Amino acid sequence: MTIARRWAPSVVWGMGILALTSLPGSALPVGPAIPGTDKLVHAALYAVLASLVAHAVPGQSMRAMLVVGGALALFAAADEWHQRWIPGRSADMLDWVADMSGAVVGYTYSSRSAHRRRESRT
Numbered sequence: 452m453t454i455a456r457r458w459a460p461s462v463v464w465g466m467g468i469l470a471l472t473s474l475p476g477s478a479l480p481v482g483p484a485i486p487g488t489d490k491l492v493h494a495a496l497y498a499v500l501a502s503l504v505a506h507a508v509p510g511q512s513m514r515a516m517l518v519v520g521g522a523l524a525l526f527a528a529a530d531e532w533h534q535r536w537i538p539g540r541s542a543d544m545l546d547w548v549a550d551m552s553g554a555v556v557g558y559t560y561s562s563r564s565a566h567r568r569r570e571s572r573t
Contacts (some may be wrong), residue, residue, distance in 0.1 A: 461503040465526065468496050472530050478540020493546050494553030497527060501557035511562050523550045 486552055508515050527550035534540040 457507045461500065461507050464500050464503055468500065468530065472534055472540070473537060475537055490545065490549040493549035494556070497523070497550040498557030501554035503514060504563040505558045507563035516558070519558065520554070527551060527554070527557035
């Protein structure tokens with residue numbers, strides 16, 4: 452599988468996240484008045500992104516995990532930072548924490564699933 456084909460889903464999903472977070476606050480649907488719902492949305496979006504990235508990264512070395520973790524942390528921080536200039540949006544450290552929590556869950560789940568699949572083939 453080519454590098455472009457491996458990374459395309461991650462890139463498309465990341466672009467989707469940026470498109471969603473670039474919408475003004477007034478364009479967002481009003482969700483349920485349950486506290487923390489927005490944090491769950493952040494976590495879910497980044498869990499999917501990290502899962503897609505885990506599938507794109509060849510090998511599961513500690514170095515690869517650190518590079519991926521750093522890249523996802525920077526992406527999430529840049530995403531939060533850019534929201535400062537979107538009307539009705541704000542940069543929120545707790546949103547970044549939710550992003551990273553989701554990323555850890557998504558990457559860990561996908562990495563372990565891939566490891567189990569490799570072991571079952573041998």
